[in-house]
Amino acid sequence: MPESPTRQLADEHEYVLLVVGAMDAEAARIEDSGTIDVGRVSQMVDFTRNFTDGDHHTKEENLLFPLLEERSPAAGGTISVLLSEHEAARECMRAISAALPDAGGPDEERAAAGRGVVVENLRLYAYLLPLHIGKEDTVLFKLTEDLLSAQEQEILAREFEDMGKAPGAREVTERYHRLAHDLAEGHARA
Ligand SMILES: [Fe+2]
Ligand SMILES: [Fe+2]
Numbered sequence: 001m002p003e004s005p006t007r008q009l010a011d012e013h014e015y016v017l018l019v020v021g022a023m024d025a026e027a028a029r030i031e032d033s034g035t036i037d038v039g040r041v042s043q044m045v046d047f048t049r050n051f052t053d054g055d056h057h058t059k060e061e062n063l064l065f066p067l068l069e070e071r072s073p074a075a076g077g078t079i080s081v082l083l084s085e086h087e088a089a090r091e092c093m094r095a096i097s098a099a100l101p102d103a104g105g106p107d108e109e110r111a112a113a114g115r116g117v118v119v120e121n122l123r124l125y126a127y128l129l130p131l132h133i134g135k136e137d138t139v140l141f142k143l144t145e146d147l148l149s150a151q152e153q154e155i156l157a158r159e160f161e162d163m164g165k166a167p168g169a170r171e172v173t174e175r176y177h178r179l180a181h182d183l184a185e186g187h188a189r190a
Contacts (some may be wrong), residue, residue: 002157005064006141009160012056013133015177018184019047024126027119036115038104040186041096041122043179048093048125051176057086059160060136064144067156071147078139085132092125 002008023044030036061083068075096118103114148156164173 001154002161005059005153005156005160006144008157009056009059009064010137010141012051013137015180016052016056016129017133018180019044019052020126020129022183022186023122027122027126030115030119030122034112034115036103036111036118038100040183041100041103041118043183044122045093045097045100047176047179047183048089051173051180053086053090053093055163055173055176059163061086063156063159064140067152068140068143068147072143075143075147078135078143082132082136082140085128085135089125089128089132092121092128095121 003011026037026041026044065079065083069079099114099117099121101114102110103118105111105114144153164170
């Protein structure tokens with residue numbers, strides 16, 4: 001029997017929060033040192049795009065949210081807020097990604113401006129995500145448990161698990177779990 005859908009999502013939130021902590025520390029390091037480790041920030045963007053958005057938010061947006069919206073008009077309000085937070089988070093990643101070439105480039109004026117954009121958006125993301133996750137861990141998970149029967153939750157849990165069964169998917173997920181720990185440990189050593 002798979003773990004409940006809310007348990008699976010809560011476990012993923014822990015990995016997301018590891019990287020969020022690393023982002024906050026990275027923003028401070030960039031600001032203090034006036035230099036940027038482009039490779040490390042790129043890894044944070046990679047994790048966010050492929051694990052947080054590609055895997056976790058896809059489970060929420062494609063499977064869980066539509067089910068809850070169908071069940072309860074009241075859930076629709078909460079879900080539209082959560083969706084707009086996903087979009088704001090994606091916008092942070094777009095801004096960081098667009099600023100990285102300048103931030104790591106040779107022109108000092110452009111590099112400083114690029115670093116500023118990266119710092120601002122790492123901080124914004126690190127501010128938004130814990131609030132978003134806090135809302136999901138309480139309000140969204142309660143809605144899920146209240147609105148879906150035990151059997152429906154089990155079907156959803158299997159659908160979540162099935163997403164991880166595509167060829168190579170397990171290895172990719174394990175790689176991102178390791179990356180989250182590596183990024184967080186870099187934060188602890190800083
Ligand atoms: Fe979410
Ligand atoms: Fe989530």
